[in-house]
Amino acid sequence: MIQLSAAEIADRAERVRERIAGACAHAGRDPAGVTLVAITKTHPPETVRAAVAAGLADLGENRVQELVAKSDVVPGASAGGPVRWHLVGHLQRNKARDAAERADLFHALDSLALAEALDRRAGAAGRVLPCLVQVNVSGEGTKSGVAPAETHALVDAAARLANLQVTGLMTIAAPAERAGDLDRIVRPQLATLRELRDAYRGAAPLTLLSMGITGDLEVAVEEGATHVRVGTALFGERTG
Numbered sequence: 001m002i003q004l005s006a007a008e009i010a011d012r013a014e015r016v017r018e019r020i021a022g023a024c025a026h027a028g029r030d031p032a033g034v035t036l037v038a039i040t041k042t043h044p045p046e047t048v049r050a051a052v053a054a055g056l057a058d059l060g061e062n063r064v065q066e067l068v069a070k071s072d073v074v075p076g077a078s079a080g081g082p083v084r085w086h087l088v089g090h091l092q093r094n095k096a097r098d099a100a101e102r103a104d105l106f107h108a109l110d111s112l113a114l115a116e117a118l119d120r121r122a123g124a125a126g127r128v129l130p131c132l133v134q135v136n137v138s139g140e141g142t143k144s145g146v147a148p149a150e151t152h153a154l155v156d157a158a159a160r161l162a163n164l165q166v167t168g169l170m171t172i173a174a175p176a177e178r179a180g181d182l183d184r185i186v187r188p189q190l191a192t193l194r195e196l197r198d199a200y201r202g203a204a205p206l207t208l209l210s211m212g213i214t215g216d217l218e219v220a221v222e223e224g225a226t227h228v229r230v231g232t233a234l235f236g237e238r239t240g
């Protein structure tokens, strides 16, 4: 993998912020309402330091072991540190403890069993863990997340747990492979996530929408994303 310099990362961060600002202008939104989560997965600790130096204060990993290792280098808010660590990938129940102790926002809640494990571990750590319920809007069998029709039931069940706070929804849309896919396939999937949030009538304070990656972040912002998760555009192609 090519290791980008701190200056290159700062330059790329600037361009990603311009893309977000452009989409916000197009959609009549305030860019302050969109948090750029820099996905540092597979990249070394130097990349994390360069990202922080470039003003990126929200960092994300898809594997909890990597989040633990990198939050040892740059601590997150849960440890009184200067950044927020986002765990954006599927989590096994037996790793709930690390997630409950280290994640500042967990994006991939996808079962009640996992919610209960996280609730126990967050309680033991004396904290309330903010969570997003991951929804499989594309229906692809390879993607984690609950079905759209099951989303509100999981939000309600998790909201009854004392040490979790469900604050929104997350999704990964199908990849846009051909010209036209962004509008024909990705946009309706991302709109589905917003509609699920807006239709919710229960007790959880659902406000956040985590959606949008390097290839579809403009569409995501236009459809209401509050958190976009960007790796490749900031740090280059991943080989691993």
Ligand SMILES: *Cc1c(COP(=O)(O)O)cnc(C)c1O
Pocket: 039, 041, 062, 088, 089, 172, 213, 214, 215, 229, 230, 231, 232, 233
């Ligand atoms: C890797 C990853 C991203 C970033 O994808 P890019 O295409 O590199 O921007 C976003 N979300 C999740 C859940 C990921 O695992």
